[in-house]
Amino acid sequence: MAKCLCGCRQEVTRKSRFIQGHDQKLRTCFEKSIGGADNLIKLKRIVDKIGYEKVFALLKNNR
Numbered sequence: 001m002a003k004c005l006c007g008c009r010q011e012v013t014r015k016s017r018f019i020q021g022h023d024q025k026l027r028t029c030f031e032k033s034i035g036g037a038d039n040l041i042k043l044k045r046i047v048d049k050i051g052y053e054k055v056f057a058l059l060k061n062n063r
């Protein structure tokens with residue numbers, strides 16, 4: 001069995017990555033951590049432009 005990707009450690013069915021509603025929870029949490037929905041939209045634009053591999057590479061380098 002797979003585990004819910006939000007980190008709550010509950011098991012999910014093979015087809016879904018989240019327990020129902022937990023993707024929203026994770027998104028809200030992520031939104032707060034980067035400073036709101038506006039920043040989330042900006043971040044999405046960057047991801048769309050340069051690709052997620054580069055974004056993740058940058059995030060790793062900043063740790």
Ligand SMILES: [Zn+2]
Binds near residue numbers: 019
């Ligand atoms: Zn969860």
